[in-house]
């Protein structure tokens with residue numbers, strides 16, 4: 001799977017994306033992540049990429065030409081136009097169902113906003129879908145883009161080490177995780193629930209399911225409504 005990220009801060013991606021699972025997936029050529037610097041496509045002699053908003057008001061808006069030319073530089077040699085996602089507070093909030101849907105794509109272009117956002121004509125001209133990672137104010141769309149890349153990439157076959165593959169079947173059943181324990185048996189006077197040392201797998205399974213339901217009811221009852 002290929003991700004092309006249109007951003008003003010490509011180095012953020014270079015740093016994060018060479019680490020851990022995503023980094024290994026890139027080495028194995030299962031995932032390809034290209035950070036394209038929108039500023040490289042500015043025709044302005046000072047490499048400007050933003051300008052004052054028509055209608056006045058504070059803040060700056062990302063100008064359309066550099067973004068459009070950066071986009072063209074990706075699609076000009078491609079037989080099919082890849083899906084373009086603008087990470088934006090106006091988007092539908094990302095959830096695992098959408099992540100699964102996106103993981104079927106072969107190639108995604110992600111556009112990251114800055115300042116007050118991008119000129120509306122870019123959204124009209126090249127954006128297929130706006131996606132938000134949640135309702136809070138951020139400085140840019142780069143971290144949302146990394147959240148999308150991380151969540152989608154882990155569903156691409158062979159990205160997760162095989163022992164972790166179970167995570168995609170049972171892992172996200174729409175409930176919160178049960179409590180996890182590892183050694184030592186006692187820590188700060190707190191012991192591990194004995195059921196987990198019983199070796200009785202059916203009982204352990206039941207206890208875990210119970211704990212997931214209990215926890216979800218307590219902390220995220222909204223998740224229970226969404227379950228198919």
Ligand SMILES: Cc1cccc(C(=O)NCC2(NC(=O)c3cccc4nocc34)CCCC2)c1
Pocket residue numbers: 087088089113114115116117118131132133134135136137138139140141144145
């Ligand atoms: C609730 C709310 C209302 C109004 C503005 C903002 C806000 O944060 N505006 C600033 C920008 N925010 C995001 O890009 C952004 C923010 C949050 C989640 C996201 N998921 O994807 C991109 C996301 C937009 C242009 C530059 C950064 C947030």
